[in-house]
Amino acid sequence: MQKLAMTGLTFLLLGACASQPEDARGVGFGDYNQHLAQERAEREAALAGGQPQTVLPPAREDRPDIAALAAGAIDEAEGTTPAPPPTAGHTSISDEQDFEAVAGRESIESDAERLQRMQEQRVEIAPIAVPERPGSTGPNIIEYALTTSNPLGNQVFRRSPFGQGRHERNCLAYRSDDLAQEAFLSMGGPERDRQALDPDGDGYACGWDPTVYRNAAAAARNQ
Numbered sequence: 001m002q003k004l005a006m007t008g009l010t011f012l013l014l015g016a017c018a019s020q021p022e023d024a025r026g027v028g029f030g031d032y033n034q035h036l037a038q039e040r041a042e043r044e045a046a047l048a049g050g051q052p053q054t055v056l057p058p059a060r061e062d063r064p065d066i067a068a069l070a071a072g073a074i075d076e077a078e079g080t081t082p083a084p085p086p087t088a089g090h091t092s093i094s095d096e097q098d099f100e101a102v103a104g105r106e107s108i109e110s111d112a113e114r115l116q117r118m119q120e121q122r123v124e125i126a127p128i129a130v131p132e133r134p135g136s137t138g139p140n141i142i143e144y145a146l147t148t149s150n151p152l153g154n155q156v157f158r159r160s161p162f163g164q165g166r167h168e169r170n171c172l173a174y175r176s177d178d179l180a181q182e183a184f185l186s187m188g189g190p191e192r193d194r195q196a197l198d199p200d201g202d203g204y205a206c207g208w209d210p211t212v213y214r215n216a217a218a219a220a221r222n223q
Helices: 002-019 032-049 066-078 099-105 108-121 141-147 161-171 177-186 211-222
Strands: none
Touching: 141 177, 141 211
16 A cells, blocks of 8 residues: 555656646756757847947047147247147147247347357367378379370380380289379380380370370360
């Protein structure tokens, strides 16, 4: 009898659990996927029904005008009347070209005082004398070109016929015709030619041509 009573009580408890509503049993006993779908649907409905939110940037912090502060410091140091400070958020622009603005804060007396201060602060640097060049700087090929008149290849001085063989070899020792002419004049040229630099006797070594300097001098005189 007791066994039958326990069996009946068990069936009653199982029947009560089976008839209990799904909401009362909790998520753990129901369909978990259905529960997540319901929460997602409620969340989407809330978003669809609400107003869009506008995110505003943070307010810009007002900073002092560095240019205005610098101009005020200069005016204060010079004893002039400073210009009115700029309003917040406004960048000052130089008004040095505005006659009315300048005339309102400057005067003949203030200009005279500023000019006097500038003259007092002026520093004069004494000129330095240019060093003199030594007297013996070697032959001057430009002066030689301007004091001669015979053209290139026109023999003026006597030369030995045996110096032609050394001419080309000796001229290769100089990097330019000007250097060869300087060496030629320093060794007794144009009268003497020890190194066979001027075998044709025109007074010009290694093909050096004085025409370039003569033409430059003529052009300078005609200007």
